Amino acid sequence: MARQQRTQVGIIGAGPAGLLLARLLKLNGIESVILEDRSRAYVEARIRAGVLEHGTVKLLEEAGVAERLHREGLVHEGVELGLDGGRFRIDLAGLTDKTITVYGQSEVVQDLIAARLAGDGPIVWEASDVALHDFEMDRPRLTYRAGGVDHELACDFIAGCDGFRGASRSSLPASRLRIYEQDYPFGWLGILADVPPCSEELIYASHPRGFALASMRSHTRSRYYIQCDRHEKLEDWPDDRLWDELKRRLGPDVAPRVTTGPALEKSITGLHSFVCLPMRHGRLFLAGDAAHIVPPTGAKGLNLAASDVHYLSRALVSHYARNDSTLLGAYSEQASARVWKAERFSWWLTLLMHKVHPDGSFAEQMQRAEIDYLLSSPAGQTVFAENYVGLPF
Ligand code: FAS
Ligand code: PHB
Numbered sequence: 001m002a003r004q005q006r007t008q009v010g011i012i013g014a015g016p017a018g019l020l021l022a023r024l025l026k027l028n029g030i031e032s033v034i035l036e037d038r039s040r041a042y043v044e045a046r047i048r049a050g051v052l053e054h055g056t057v058k059l060l061e062e063a064g065v066a067e068r069l070h071r072e073g074l075v076h077e078g079v080e081l082g083l084d085g086g087r088f089r090i091d092l093a094g095l096t097d098k099t100i101t102v103y104g105q106s107e108v109v110q111d112l113i114a115a116r117l118a119g120d121g122p123i124v125w126e127a128s129d130v131a132l133h134d135f136e137m138d139r140p141r142l143t144y145r146a147g148g149v150d151h152e153l154a155c156d157f158i159a160g161c162d163g164f165r166g167a168s169r170s171s172l173p174a175s176r177l178r179i180y181e182q183d184y185p186f187g188w189l190g191i192l193a194d195v196p197p198c199s200e201e202l203i204y205a206s207h208p209r210g211f212a213l214a215s216m217r218s219h220t221r222s223r224y225y226i227q228c229d230r231h232e233k234l235e236d237w238p239d240d241r242l243w244d245e246l247k248r249r250l251g252p253d254v255a256p257r258v259t260t261g262p263a264l265e266k267s268i269t270g271l272h273s274f275v276c277l278p279m280r281h282g283r284l285f286l287a288g289d290a291a292h293i294v295p296p297t298g299a300k301g302l303n304l305a306a307s308d309v310h311y312l313s314r315a316l317v318s319h320y321a322r323n324d325s326t327l328l329g330a331y332s333e334q335a336s337a338r339v340w341k342a343e344r345f346s347w348w349l350t351l352l353m354h355k356v357h358p359d360g361s362f363a364e365q366m367q368r369a370e371i372d373y374l375l376s377s378p379a380g381q382t383v384f385a386e387n388y389v390g391l392p393f
Contacts, residue, residue, distance in 0.1 A: 002143060002150040007033045007121075009316060010142045010155035012130055012168055014043055014123050016105060017288030017305040018161030019112035023063045024313035026120040030320050033153055034116070035127040035144050037162075044113065047192055047265050049105040050215050050223055051202070051299035053390025054098040056306040065111045072218065073103035079388065081353075081375065082205030082212075083368075085251035088375045089201070095378075095385040102202075104217045105302050124151075132158055132171045135284035156283065159312065161305075163289040169276055172284075177276050182347065184271040184295060186210070186354060187230035190223065191242055191266050195259040197222045198250065204297075204353055205250050206371060211297075211354040212249035214258075222259075225296075227354050230270050239263050271295035273347050275339060279308070279332040287312050292339050297353065298346035303390060304339055310393045311335040338391065345387040 009025060011018045014036035022032045036043060052060075052073070060066040077093035079100075093099050116123055124146050133141040135158050142153040160168025197216040205212040210227035217223055224246050228237075239262060247255035274293040279286045288305030311334050315327035352370060357363035374380040
């Protein structure tokens, strides 16, 4: 016999989407339980995104978890694009009056977990066999196993915040889903190292050998990526080879400022564009990577998780506080409208900056012409800046 529990919103996943949703609901008097299949240590140590849009920072402020972010995060007013060894700065603040903040996703997650465990409500760590039931009716349930005991969680709504490979989307019949996706014929080889960044701001470099990105986590910790074949093996990329390739692609004026050091983390990530609609199924709402994936080029993944939570939290508050379910009905359409704009920007910037076309091809010339236009046009730079700092919710 399963142990019986009840809450208002059952949340699957303790990533940015699930944790931020739980926090915003709690601040509005709405109870939730978070089911997470990994351990707290695993979740807090996961290395992922590093750039927060203007709107995401505002949402974290609203959630009351931005104190360390403002103390330790790095506010950036611009970003650099590299082409043929040269660099061009896009003045984000001058063009949009907004900035981005460099603050690792693992830090955001740690801040949200700390707030949750300070009295907001439970996170069930290492919850296995999470299954969704009756979400098409008005009494949805979640079943799961934790601590060797079977549990049943009755709730009013289920938030599927369990990422791209979670249980929520996979519990939906394929006939109910409209899937839109695109793969890219390359991946990103990333390295995290305790060395000072080579530049004050991020550098996105387009190079004949492939794309490179210089990012950071702090003034003493750097995050770099280079475009690689998606079937590459990590063992083929000892640190020295990676550092040499990165310097070649960042160009002769940046290379001397690249401080090398041992990798704290090294990984190869595939690039995908993916959207699953609708994002609502009865009393199940998908949010974050459970509903969509973007190539990391535009730094949108984490920020889209926050975007969905902006819409879903307001819809649930409206339901409980004013018995008005209009926003719940509009959730999929409202959230996905912003998702599509971020999907477009991420897809566009990925194809613009990566080595995609054969040397000397017409398509390669078109790519170069578009970068040349972007670097010479205030209008083109404004389009880039508006999308990069984050479009309005
Ligand atoms: P998450 O995947 O973060 O969280 C889902 C949670 O659900 C996880 O904790 C998982 O353990 C849990 N879960 C899964 N299945 C479950 C189940 N059946 N039961 C219970 N719990 C379950 N974005 C960027 O903007 N920039 C980047 O550089 C970047 N790099 C990335 C690198 C990698 C390797 C990956 C995978 C993603 C990267 N992303 C990046 C995107 C990433 O940041 C996501 O967009 C972000 O984590 C989305 O947050 P969530 O939707 O909360 O999903
Ligand atoms: C990162 O710092 O991890 C990062 C920054 C910008 C991106 C992608 C990743 O576009």
